[in-house]
Amino acid sequence: MNENKLKELKLKANEIRHLIIEALDGANHNTGSGHTGGPLGMADVFTTLYFHHLQHNPENPDDPDRDRLILSNGHICAVLYASLALSGYFPTSELKTFRGFETRLQGHPHRGILPGIENTSGPLGEGLSQAIGIALARDLDKKDYIVYCLTSDGEHQEGNIWEAAMFAGNKKLNNLIQIIDFNNIQIDGPVDETMPLEPFKAKYESFNWHAIEIDGNDINAISDAITQAKNLKNKPVIIIAKTLPGKGVSYMEGSYKWHGMPPGLKDVEGAPPKDEQVKVALKEIEEEKSRIMNKEL
């Protein structure tokens, strides 16, 4: 990827982070709820998909040849909503209705009420199976679009997802790319303390998947991994994206406490007072944008 493109994507990622914080600020005002850590950590992956790799058309969301993006861990939908809005599927001003009454931006995404949403999700472990179903339909229809499935590490404690992994590996499904948000947090604490998944890469490899491990906040690495995955035609591919939860907001980074909480809801140790949290988060994100803008190429 050339430097100009990289700079453009890094700026986009921080625009998405900005929109995530605004959406969660809305959610906090609407119903005092929301998930923050995961969405911020996945902003670089979503940016690389929606603004570089994904073949999609916001003007025609139902284009039968579009790539499909299936979000399995629906609770990180703030990053999906922000990416869709920034892509032009709906106005960014609608993000503030997130988790409110009679909104199209439901607490967990619901297919059919908001353009660009491919699947209803929230209950964990179900997205990979749905992505497989779409890939099977695609193959029957002799089309060649790519099905991306975004999952999380925590949801790999569900049995269903391993049923899906077994199926896809055995059937050697290609053009199916899973990107897992491997951020080591879940509601009750770190994943490796709650119910460890290691050796994770080896598990997938033994299920006949090709596994690529990357820094999930490095846009170059994400893009290269997706390119590599697209070129592999004999098996499904999992990109294990090691992400930093809360990425971009210093007081959230790496903490599981922000998994299921919006900024501004309550005072948290190590964070600014609750009334300052949104302001500080937006300030840090804007500062990062300035740094990227001013960086000499």
Next chain:
Amino acid sequence: MLNPNLNLNTKLFDTDVEKKPTRAGFGTGLVALGKEDPNVVALSADLTESTQVHLFAEKFPERFFQVGVAEQNMAAIAAGLGVTGKTAFISSYATFSPGKNWETIRTTIVYNKSNVKIAGHHSGIMTGPDGATHQATEDIATTRCWPDIEIYVPCDAIEAEKATIASGKTKNPVYLRYSRDKTPLITTSKTPFTPGRMQEFWQGNNPQVTIFAMGYMVYYALVAASELEKEGVNVQVINASTIKPIDIEGILNFTRQTGAVVTVEDHQITGGLGSAIAETLARTTPLPISFIGLQDTFAETGTPAQLLKKYKMDVPAIKNAVREVVRRKN
């Protein structure tokens, strides 16, 4: 007498009445649908032959997917197929699907508005020798509460074929309930089947009671009606082959004549056909109702006949319920 307008099986009460399991109608119906519509696909979780989906698999191998013993995966894969232009049938025993994978179906098929048909086999205590683990007796209760789903329970193999084909004509998710054992053919190829419509299979002269029956239990209700007629008690028997959407107009019309109801189902009396009828009547015209079905208990291993007798779901039990409800009416 059997309703002469519906072309029912005139040999129904013969001792050598032809019998077939309703699952056979699923198998042939699915093949018929597959011939007609190239977008029909089917999935099995290691129960291909016993749920009769092997007929489809042999005919259309490229449109059949074996998922192994993984009912959640089967449901969610079907959900993906169903949102991508396919009409996907998933086939298993009802205790596993929609039992084990209930939430998967709720989220990825029903709420997700995916074009998937859930074929639940081995329903009821008629599953017999396999025991209560395999006798689905709560499946109507656990699917009937979902918005936007349709539920068909065919009374015999012929109606099962029609119901299977009909399910492929709607984009809504549909739950189809089939059974394992051979049961008498009640209808013929000329008997009409319309989703959402209940039909009066037995007409009595000034009937005193309306019997609503579901699935193969319609046969026992008809036998009870015919014996009761000889004993001077006239009833009508309604084949309740669609449980959802429930035929409100039909229920009100039929019961207007009789003012008393017996419901007959091979299912827990909680949440099944009887509950659906009671909910409908309670809104406008509450009537005395007697409920035949499993009375809040699990059954056990045995032959269907032994189990129906022990759990008070056989012909004598239906007749007693009719007499009991008549007494309550007066």
